[in-house]
Amino acid sequence: MAKPMLFIIGAPGSGKGTLCKKLHEEYGFTHLSVGDMMREHMSSANTNSEIVQCMQSGQLLPIEALAPILRAQIEYEREGSRVLLIDGFPRRLDQAEPVEALVGRPIMVLFFNCPEQVAMNRFLTRKLAGREKDDGEMFTKRFQEFDKLNPDIVEHYRKRGLLLEVDTSGETMTSFQMLKSALEKTSVWSLLTGMA
Template sequence: MGTVVDAANKKANGSIAEKKPTVIFVLGGPGSGKGTQCANIVQHFGYTHLSAGDLLRAEIKSGSENGTMIQNMIKEGKIVPSEVTIKLLQKAIQENGNDKFLIDGFPRNEENRAAFEEVTKIEPEFVLFFDCSEEEMERRLLGRNQGREDDNIETIRKRFNVFLESSLPVVQYYESKGKVRKIDAAKPIEEVFEAVKAVFKAKDEKAAA
């Protein structure tokens, strides 16, 4: 017997799969310049930028029941379940008139990845991977001076290790499927964007062929 939740899920899954959106995962360590380049891609190629972290923060701010649960989990140092993040991404994709999306900072690990494909029935077009050395990312984050409390050397190294342990396997999985477009993110912003543009132009040319 189907519950209301099942019916809602079925409706959500049906419409998102029918929408056939183009999804590109954007991955890279802390300080690799993902945010800057996502803004450039939005401006030049008309994608909608979805950040898993921003969606979770917005949900918390909304004061909804879901938001309170997310906030409590984060406070307790627990990881928010994949399903919660995926539902927020799904809702954002459905409610947006666009059909091209950059999903930034997600999937964070293999479990996220498998759950996203299972729930949404969507495979990413490709993964844009900003490859940058730990030294360079460290230098950038320490030089940001935005007063972010997570920009101290110890925290930066922890975040970098989490990225290596959790997110790199996702990159390797998609690499084995020929879906990774690696960008040398250590170069100046303009040069990095030239490389990014080449990737998107190649994709558009392939689609037009």
């Protein structure tokens, strides 16, 4: 049986990384951040210049560049994990099917829904390695892109019965409790926690 994967979607600053870290700490789920993975890949000597350019300008990567890297990392992580959290994927609907064909379909898609102002405040106060260029202009660009592309992704996974939407506008522990409460009501939760 394929090891379960959850895709995690949400605006920049919606709490994806923070809440995935909490799920890792509490349940042992493996957290794979697509953004972190691409930043790490970008720093390697053999990085495609197209990837570097997209990452530095805040643009979405073409699926042809993203898919093989994502597939290799997921296959590597599956060796030591039973449940994978894929944080920050998909960011466009046309990314979903090609990557699902390579690595399998998610058992669930978590949508962390957070108002723009709250997300922006978080985005501007985080200082992470490789994210020195995170500023108001970068946030606005990325949020507008998210706001334009995300509704199609949400609708796609909602129609397939895979979407779980969670309000992540509160403080970390409040949002985490809401996330856990929502997850515990799903039909797959006992499967996921039994496997972790």
